[in-house]
Amino acid sequence: MSVFGPNELLEDVFQKDLCIGCGACTYLCPYFRSYRGKTAMLFPCTLDQGRCWAYCPKVEVDLDDLSQRFFHRPYDKDPLGFHGSVKISRAGKQVGTGSFQAGGTVSALMSFALNKGYIDAAVLTDKDGILPVPRLVTDPDDVLKCSSSKYTASPTLSALNQAIKEGHSRIGVVATPCQALAIAKMRSNPMSDEDFTDPVGLVVGLFCTWAIDFRAFDAFISKRIDVNKVTKVDIPPPPAEIMEIYTDSGKVEIPLDEIRKLVPNSCSYCIDMSAEFSDISVGVLEGRPDMNTIIVRTKRGQNIVDEAEKEGFLVLDNLPKENLEHLMWAANNKKKRALIKAKEDGLINTSQEDKRSYLRVRPETVEEIIS
């Protein structure tokens, strides 16, 4: 596959309003920067090929190629992507206390991995008020400071680029599905760099149905509450259908239908609910606010989960069958909707000479998912 550069990134992603602001293209060079949830190009760049385009999860994502590379088989119709065990989990006693969402599994895994040297740095998402802030952490105790979910799109991968620049070689990342996809592209060495070594030691993916545009969200809630006083934002598992915003003076509930209006266009093309290109994926568990759903996808993921359980960082249990079925149903729905829309809008499997695609995957797989 040919690699293009910054001008094509503008054309293929920015101008099509597909940028989700994941941060993959930022801090690689002096040109792409993230600010308040938006990625900006500060100055024109004339290069024909660049990492900015090559790492972007919104252009020429070849799912079969990536799947082959990481899971040694083509992409298929499984709603949860390639995976091993699917269980439920929560943080064990060895993990300190933090303001976890659900079971605290993500914080448990990252602090365990840092503690035991599986990774030498962790790329996490902290917050400043309601603004998500990428954070590079090397002290396990700092992991918990970044706990709790953020629902606005975050340029977290800018911290990954920073970590690589600083010379970290086994970096752990907590990533949304789009961020995990960008990491997968980056790890596949698209620029064919001779000195390339994979700097990523662990990817913990987060379930995601959509994210909210930060600037739209900021404008939306600024009219209702003082954003500086927000302490926590939560979307409880279905069927609640609300967003809860906690402030010093209590809780405000906003119907999810209103929040969905703030979801960027880009999310509607996303086929991935469970962060399929990660080592371990974690999400909420319906009906059990104290637990998470956990999907293990790779050997190293399995190894860390096993060791974390053994060392008291993680408590695992079996996932009830109806939960798994519902999870698959929801994940499949997201895929279906996204593929139909991408097809309609001509963003998938376009002829190479004609125009570049957002997504490439075998057409028979597309049909299998849609039907």
Place this chain on the structure above:
Amino acid sequence: MSYLKDNIEGAQYLLMGNEAIVRGALEAGVKVAAGYPGTPSSEIIESLSKVGKEMDIYVEWSVNEKVAMEVAAAGSFAGLRSLCAMKQNGVNVASDFLLHLAASGTRGGMVLIPCDDPGALSSVNEGESRYFAKLVEIPLLEPGDFQEAKDMTKWAFELSEELRQIVMLRSVTRMSHASGNVEFGKLPASHVHAEFKYDGFILDPMEGIMISAPVGYRHAQQQEKLKKARELFEDCAFNTYNGPDKPELLIITSSACTLYSREAISMLGLKDRVGLLKLGTTWPLPPKLLKKYLSMTDRIMIVEEVLPFLEENVKILAAEMAPEIGVKTFYGKNDGKIPMVGELNPDIVVNALAQTLGIDYKAMPDEYANKAQGVAMAGTPSRELTFCPGCPHRASFWSIHNALELDGRKGFVCGDIGCYTMAILPCGFSSLKTSHSMGSGSGLAGGFGKLGGFGFDQPILSVCGDSTFFHTGIPALVNAVHHESNFTMVILDNSGTAMTGFQPHPGLKVNALGDEAPSIDIAEVCRSMGARVEVRDPFDLEETRKTINQLIEDKQGVKVLILRQICALSPEKKAEKKYDMTIDEKICLGENCGCNRVCTRIFRCPGLVWDKEKEVTRIDEVICTGCGVCADICPAGAIKKSSVLKEVA
């Protein structure tokens, strides 16, 4: 020690036109001089400031041209000879006072010296000050060479005193900035006493009150003065004729165009065919004199720069005299022989003459012009208009540009007058989207800031230099604060009127005569108006950028950001380097992904040079000022700065 005050009568000096004007003023015994810096006028006040103390002259760089004219007028009202100097558009600023001053009249001789800039070599306009003389009904003089510049200035004071009226002596760039031989006259003894008399008869020009009313009376008196000037101009030695008694064509010209016309006539060998009437008194025109020369021939060419001021006025006279002198054919602006835009030069006049007289001659054949152009393009390095090495403006606009791009709401900058006007160009990352007159950037920004009710939601910045702030920036800021406009005024404070040569302004602790003076704190002025004020060092790129983003996100009222860093060329800096800059060639990413020459392709400080062979950046140590900013824009850390160690004596 200035040679301008040498008291050697008859000695010859090579003087710049502006110096010749100053010498004329000194010979006239000028006692009060004020102005606002502006090319090509600045050397007048500057030269006077150097001799002011010794020669007992009060000289000041005023806050703006209107105030300068008022300060000079006060000297005149108190019986002293005074002058004010400014560039062409400065007269626009002063014109309201000028209108009233022309009506009240003056006492001690007072001369207004505007220096126009045809071709806008150092301007953003091609304004004409001559029309003001006609508009406000005062006499206009235009020197045609350097000796005249001196002699005519001296005479202008005498004329002003004779008429009790301000006299305009207008120069142009090629008169002010070119040099020629000037023979000195005597300097007067310097004993004057200043007193403003006001208790005589109310309408007495020398002892009454100075006011433009009663309007009917004063206006009529003003026109009497103009009539008297017209009579005096009939025999004025500054109006000269060279040529045959019956020329085929008569050129009427003035100012620097005299030199171009003379050269053109000589080049074409037309001494016996073309007459040259050079006028020194161009408003009001002396009709008898004009009648005499217009009667010589039926073909008249008017040679002057920019607008057809002389042409129109001569044509009016010719129409009035037509029954006696006959119908004339005119060549000039109106028929397109002489361009109405840009400077003239001898070639243009040669072509106009050749065309009019049917001479087959081209001043510069096309083939030659193309060849010359080709050689110039091939042989000269491409040097774009840019900020100097180490210029704080480059750093300021870097941060402004980046803040606006990050913000992403199509924000823009309203520009103003100074070196920073160049930020319309790539050297300022094309940040400026408007630029007009002094102070107008902030006035415009204040206006944009009131358009929210119409859905306007772009962030607005204005930039304003420190001297510009005092000149006309303050009223714009006052207006915006009072009307609760929403924008950010960025004051680019580089500690002086840098573009015109570091003249002092009220923000500094020194005045034009070099004396210590109380300085006015820009930040305190802005705060006292109720604006939110931040002060930053533009060399701290990240802090400056962050502050700009915060300010443009603040939707409440007027914000002022003062970016304070002394001009790299400032004499006070004495080329002192803060850092030694070096490049680590092994780290430099060059054209690779991750940099793509951001320092030499985008930032483009002239001190950074792209080494094509090695494919790395080099520091040009000769011109690098060691500001250290480029080290902060290098994404790889290849540009290193190390503090310059001061040697201990």
